[in-house]
Amino acid sequence: MSSFSSLFTRRKNKNRGRTSEKEIYDQEGIPKHYDRKLDRNLCSIQELFKQTTDYEEIHIKVGDLKGCVCYLGTTLNKSELNMQVLEPLREAFKQPETDAHRDLDYLREAFFPAVSYEYAETLHQLVWQMLNGYAVVMIDEHSKALALNIGGTDKRSISEPSTQTIIRGPKEGFIEDINTNIGLIRKKIKSPRLVFEDFRVGSDSNTKLSIGYMKGIVNEDILSEVKLRINKINASGILDTGNVEEFITDETFTFFPLIYNSERPDSISGNILEGKIAILLDGSPFVLIVPSVFTDFFQSTEDYYQPFFMTSFIRIIRYVSFMITLTFPSLYVAITTYHHELMPTPLLINIQSQREGVPFPAVIEILMMELTFEVLREAGVRMPRAVGQTLSIVGALVIGQAAVEAGLVSNVLVVIVAFSAIASFVSPIYNFSIAARLIRFILIIMAASLGLYGILLSLIVMVIHLVSLRTFGIPYLTPVAPFKLKDQSDVFVRVPIWGDRYRPSYLMTKAPVKNKDSSRPSSPDQNTGGKKEND
Structure with missing residues (x-):
């Protein structure tokens, strides 16, 4: 455990400390x-x-x-x-x-x-x-x-989460009241070991913040680091967990989210049982989970409610979709600009014939369509729900068809942009898909400059960056790099729940065994009518 503590580099003497409730209004002259x-x-x-x-x-x-x-x-x-x-x-x-x-x-x-x-x-x-x-x-x-x-004013009723669609599983989501959210977690975990500690953040907003964890399971070093970083938050107002995330994350200059967030009580409860720490903020329906690693953003709580074969297939689809979102547009630019020999001749002739009347090079062509799609996506999100979805679908169809007929882009380009955009929605966590959307533009520019070598160089730099990231002292690519064989049962595929016995080893929890006596279920003996012979 002492070696794990050495991963943390922050010192307690830098802690500004929490403001006492008795001293909050000193500046008002009370x-x-x-x-x-x-x-x-x-x-x-x-x-x-x-x-x-x-x-x-x-x-x-x-x-x-x-x-x-x-x-x-x-x-x-x-x-x-x-x-x-x-x-x-x-x-x-x-x-x-x-x-x-x-x-x-x-x-x-x-x-x-x-x-x-x-x-x-x-x-x-x-x-x-x-x-x-x-x-x-x-x-x-x-x-x-x-x-x-005596109780507060009216609040929003518990409803289905708006950002995480549920097919099978509990359909209740967090709301803006922190006490209700804590109650939803306690409804899932009925244990006296579930602990919630309160803090106050924001010198003017004085917003209530709570951290939840399982006493006797959580790693005390990680817990101490979480408390230390929360105590060091120094801002006039904290209005959402997104503000908290920027103050406590290990690295802010990265496209990738280092902290997992969710509106689902079952998702947060499952992570707490794994030995992680939940951060709740009054006024926000999104709850943070720390520490979070790269593979967490490809997993959904719903994975554990479906058959494990189907879940494993879906997870592989998510990883493939992530790579498609990153590289598909840039591969089109690189191959059509520099590497014609990589395409079959009939396909090459077909693509070049479609681009015959297009006045722009492939990189300008694809950047125009990518930016257009991003504008349509953002407009659809910000507009009223009654017209937002219609605008996104109809706008994409109308603009895409008009651009092709006007000779500004080719048909195959519309297919590539649309497919890569659809693949970005496969990620269960919205802010993780944002990282792929941003990096995609870098890869397109590198592909236009250096071809496939530029794409490969960019991916190498991305992997180096991912390897260098830490989340509360834990390598971001764990358990892939460094590779941990024990944790592979719930990364790219999912083993049956009865076979998942251990909590993630990289958390170094006090209780590493999660399901001690779990075993594979077996059918009753047909010859004894479902009863054991010795009965």
């Missing part, structure tokens, strides 16, 4: 001290929120003492506020006063026994709780306030 006089506390809070329209306060009486309920109306459910807070407080006012009414603990136990709560002993804590959707009950002559968590 007094830390919570005064026993209600009016003084209200003056401080009103001064802070005087320009916001959603700050509200309701004055109450508890016995002969003045009180006030303060909250931000846009962060909580007002009907629940009335039912869980205001109604019990009205009952408290009706009851005869006793010395117990001056005890905040008694009031909470008597009138709010089923409501989640926290105490605010400083104004810093009080403001923080209001911003997180709590209703804060302040009573005169008390040294602390009671913050009640």
Whole structure:
């Protein structure tokens, strides 16, 4: 394990550390001290929120003492506020006063026994709780306030993921509420060893971030590195896990994604059980998984719900499609420009006859079509759904046919561009297909300059770059380079689930055995009617 630790080069003395919740609002000039006089506390809070329209306060009486309920109306459910807070407080006012009414603990136990709560002993804590959707009950002559968590505003219901199509498997996806997302993971993994730790990121947004992992399985060195990098995030606002990804990734100057993301709870749960770490952010339906290697982006959770023969075939198709997306257009440029001898004579004559009236060289011709297709693809994504898909299909057909008839491009080129574009959609992870789309343009330019030698040189540079990448200290091409025989059962092909006994060895988990007593199923003995002879 010590040798694995040496892969990490970041030092803890560079850690800026997390901002304490008690110190978040120091720069706003809020007094830390919570005064026993209600009016003084209200003056401080009103001064802070005087320009916001959603700050509200309701004055109450508890016995002969003045009180006030303060909250931000846009962060909580007002009907629940009335039912869980205001109604019990009205009952408290009706009851005869006793010395117990001056005890905040008694009031909470008597009138709010089923409501989640926290105490605010400083104004810093009080403001923080209001911003997180709590209703804060302040009573005169008390040294602390009671913050009640009555539930937030309406949120999007759980629905099918929009970026990862599901044929077989659970059809529920993450939403923008982090507590709901954690609940979806716990629904899959009912184990006390599943741990979630909270952080706050963004000096102004103060967004809640949680990391989830299996205690007793996860590699502690990787876990420490994840916490260290999260603590070092220094930005005014973190609004999506994409922002977090750029801060914690090992290398930003690369086309390839180094961190896996998913909207599917079953995908995240499966990775956590493998010994990886999930990163969830409040306000984002996408959850990150670290560490992630190159082969993870060719796998889908749905692979484990289909027969393993079919899954293995589909995985091979994905790898082949990736190479087609990368090299197909550039091979056309190289062969038609420099290497005519590689094509059969009838095919060469056919292609050259189609290009007879085309005024542009092959590289200009294919760059025009590739850029046109990228514009159509982006327009289809950004336009309203009702017309976006229609625009992409009809636009490609109309523009492609018009370009051929106008003599700007050849028929065979339209086929090549369309096939390579379709192959890019085979990848289960969208941001991985983006890397192939970008590298494709580099290969086209190199093919126009040096022919097949340029393509080969570019691919060698790409492989060298991939070998040099690290993801939380782990080589990005693991378990292919360095080659790990034990991990090959779930890379290019998938063995049956009962034969997949071990977690990935490159994670160096505390519990490397995943399925200890799994074995191949067998049919019952026909001669004994399905019963064992010794029974």
